[in-house]
Amino acid sequence: MIVTDKETGTNLAEIAEGIFRINTPIPPSAFPGGFSFNQYLILDEEPLLFHTGPRAIFAPVTGAIATVMPIERLRHVAFSHVEADECGTLNQLLALAPQAQPLCGQIAAMVSIGDLADRPPTALNDGETRSLGRHQVRWLDAAHLPHGWECGYLFEETTRTLLCGDLFTQPGIGEEPLTRGDILGPSDAFRRQLDYFAHSPHSSSLLAKLAATRPQRLACMHGSAWEGDGAALLGALGESLARAA
Known part of the structure; x- marks a missing residue:
């Protein structure tokens, strides 16, 4: 892990081959x-950023990206759902990366991103893949x-990494980039x-669909x-939600 912005403590760490966590x-x-x-950030021929962060941390996030690649190389800006910390700086990123496009599900494209974004989105169907x-x-x-x-997730098939957004939101500053410890307890x-x-x-059936990818x-997004x-x-998350119902 390297600290890329001393003022905010923003840091960058590779959590899987070619996949970097930017943490503020x-x-x-x-x-x-x-x-x-x-x-x-998935570093590849067509680099993809999942989540943009809110506007308050735009500078340190783009600074972290710049430590591994020029920001203008970015090709896809993706997110789970429409919320400030998910896509709040989408248009600012598009302005810096002239070849980049929003990447989201069909519902997000229809109800929000087709209007909010300065560039037309790439809208994927459920189960549709995109090579980077x-x-x-x-x-x-x-x-x-x-x-x-409009919520949805990206599964990176090569490293078997599920970009799982808010499913396991943990308190604390997330100082450990990658852990094998308990994240369900704190997120619960x-x-x-x-x-x-x-x-x-439908939560249980959707979690079963995500589990079927057998992510490693x-x-x-938090923690x-x-x-x-x-x-x-x-x-186990599905069981916890069922007990809470």
């Missing part, structure tokens, strides 16, 4: 217990999991405190990325 810690003085925002070069990503629709009709506690899951009756890494039996952990 939010200290306890600004958020009780601390928090973090993560973006994931050595890496290949597959879009998985996941409406209202945890929130947002955080979920019970803030109640940001949609309580959809979970690239979380540490995780390595291990991803299918089992997604199943």
Whole structure:
């Protein structure tokens, strides 16, 4: 892990071959217990950024990207759902990367991104894949999991990394880039405190669909990325949600 911005503590670490986590810690003085925002950069012939971060951290995020590649090489700006920390600087990134396009699901393109974005989006169907070069990503629709009709995820097939957004939001500053430790317990506690899951009756079946990819890494948007039996952990999340229903 290398610190790329000393003022904010933004740092960069490779969590899988060619996949970098960009982490900006939010200290306890600004958020009780601390928090973090993560973006994931897939470095390839067609580089892809998953999550943009909110506008307040645009400079350190783009600075971190610049340590591994020129920002203008970016080709895809992807996200799980429409929210400030997911795609708040989408248009700013498009302005810096003239060949980049938003990449999202069909619902997001229809209800939001086709209008909000300064460039037309690449809209993927459920299960549709996109080659980036050595890496290949597959879009998985996941409406209202945890929130947002347009919600979905990208599964990177080469490294078996699931870019899983808010599913395992952990408190704290995410100082460990990649862990094999418990992330379900802390994320469950955080979920019970803030109640940001949609309580959809389809959550279990959608988690089973994600588990069927048998991910070896979970690239979380808040907190540490995780390595291990991803299918089992997604199943455990489903059981936890069922008990809470």
